[in-house]
Amino acid sequence: MVGSVAQRWRLLSGQYNWKKLLNPLDKDLRPYIIHYGEMAQATYDTFNSDKESKYAGSSRYSRKNLFAMVGLTLGHPYRYTCTKYVYAMSRVGVPESFIFKSSSKEAWCQQSNWMGYVAVATDKAKVALGRRDILVAWRGTVQELEWVKDFDFPLTSAAKILGKEGNPQVHRGWLSIYTSDDPHTRFNKVSAREQVLTEVKRLVEQFKNEEISITITGHSLGAALGTLNAADIMANVLNKRLDMSKKPCPVTAFLFASPHVGDFQFRNVVQSMKNLHFLRVKNVPDIVPYYPMFGYTDVGEELVIDTRKSNFLKSPGNFTTWHNLETYLHGIAGTQGPQRAFHLDVKRDIALVNKSIDGLKEEYMVPASWWCEKNKGMVQQNDGSWKLEDHQNDDSEEVDY
Template identity: 35%
Template sequence: MAVHLPVSNPSPGLCSKPHQQRGNASTTSTAAVAAVAATPQTTRLSAPSIAVNVRHATPAAPVVMPERKKNDQSLASMWREIQGAGDWAGLVAPLHPLLRAEIVRYGELVAATYKAFDLDASSKRYLNCKYGKARMLEAVGMASAGYVVTRYIYAAPDVAFPGGAGPCPSRWIGYVAVASDDIARRLGRRDIIVSFRGTVTGSEWVANMMSSLEPARFDPADPRPDVKVESGFLSVYTSDDATCRFTRGSCRNQLLSEVTRLIMKYKHEEISITLAGHSMGSSLALLLGYDLAELGLNRDGKGNTVPITVYSFAGPRVGNTGFKNRCDELGVKVLRVVNVNDPITKLPGIFLNENSRVLGGRLELPWSCACYTHVGVELALDFFKARDPACVHDLEAYLGLLKCPKVAKVKKDGDDLMSKAKKFLLQQNFDTWRLQMAVIQVGELVQALGM
């Protein structure tokens, strides 16, 4: 019988120009990296039946949190815990209302990237953002989000289509924003967020299928050849395209420059770095989190380490066991929100993954170097809508289920939780953008399943 949790309610066109150049990691300055030993546990929470199964991989290192008064449950007072300082112990099972509200909030900031992305081939802004930075959040209905967009991020994967056809270069991939003064007071710190969309363009689809592992080598002073990541995601992150003014600098260089600039600007305040993305975007978020920590760039002017938290929605595996272990050592906190019926979250590494057993009951070298492994704590939902197969990977479906108040209130006496969740989702407003995203995500699923 499922355990029911008391969760409260919070609120592709083609073109030429096929050649891009790989970004040079050596151009990025390095700094000393403080390793924070914390190995996150994996927690599975199934919804809408909300069944819980907690699996501990390795005991997490103890985390000393500042004292707070009894019953003090404000976000400002416990933001470090909500951001994963204690690997979300006691917050995922049962799901804490503040954590759920934050997951939904960051998910909506990711959804903004889809709503603002211009897919009209006749538009002069095609494959870019429809709006200027100053009004983007307002234009997509998030004027009250309380963040100021400081930079748009562009990417151009170094891939080519079979038969020699040129790829359709990716353009606008997401944005960097910082919390306004009012929101910073409510959050208890100055939050820097980077939000990434998922796969849309043809070149991104091709990149997603490049499932070979490749050393990340982000720190030229210590390349760490055992730390490997999926070559397609790495291409999106590190490649540039000199033929376009938006991508003359790689996605990576744009991000490292802007995030470090904001850290220095607000160095006299408490700061958090939050990286959020959906599907491929969650992979870019994790690569950025690892990159910042590996280079030691998440330091403020006082020498303090700025916490890095990744909110991953429907994310695939990104790297091997060495990558996962290094992220843990560096203290990069990752909360993976997944639908157990979503095939994207099981890729790559269908056969060699964290559950593989080869020698002596555990995976050993050299197999571990070739083994894809998820990073962080998993919060697993369980939903499927037969009339809309794309639902299993749809960000709005993820967020709709998390926001659904009825899911948490259903008793164990035979109520059909699934039909209630479906009814809630079907009552949402499916505008042109929603239908457009469904078509795109069906394409993703078809590719993932090799159909």
């Protein structure tokens, strides 16, 4: 598979918008999509949502150790180096549940949340992938329905990121999270947008003499932010090398459980951009990809899965299991299209489904919600006492604006 990816990566990244690759799902594309889904899952696995922690709202793990700590080194075909952590806030009626405020008097931060990262493929991964991949991963909401309840905002102009051509409009809440800044904060003196664009531009210049791709990934809210980010990169030509003899590199967004982001004008503008490709994965029973319903539309191509067909999962499931990213990745591993039965074509451990939910049938004997910090971060000291140490702060608190 790895050798095939190196040869076919442009097709797998949407050169022809995945024509004839989605139904049935191409044998190389299936693990390729899962790979990018796992990179999005990493944003959940490192996020500290324990409000008793001094570091609530941050990444538990440092950039250097991120992928090892979330299980993306052992047995993983593609290695990346994390180069930048991204923080976000919102100025538009952001709910208390979005900003993870710590109960500690010495809180890490009360204004911003860790929202994702930028990474780049290692030399070895470059060979396997066929190019140097620059990756941006966006985190979704930790409490699935909080944004449905609290971010019900109208459409607003996308001119800030796309210009005024065609008057594209996007969801005001998503745009606010992407573009808000506050000079008085520690982590959002510049917006999440500026943090990502600056780092992508730097990496494109660093690897200007190589074959490059830019890939965006995210789940739920992270997919919405990823949509804005991918369109923004293209609109501002950040995929273009300073060496005019080299072609602009392709920008691809692999989006999971994405809500609607913009109106028909937004779709028309972004789908007219050459070298920009969107693939949205939608689980049939998941309600999030249908929200908001009025005045919005989808962008890009769609891969439809239905995890209710899986013999491994409890039936019929519920909103939490249908929307969960690990459930999505399980569905991609086994989907055979709308007319065929579910069958796992990728050797992917089913235990991953139960990382944060109770989705697997009892017969598989996998504990529910098993992914957690050992002892919730409590570490015994030399004198026998216990102390909360649930954060690696060697470089994850680094701010380099």
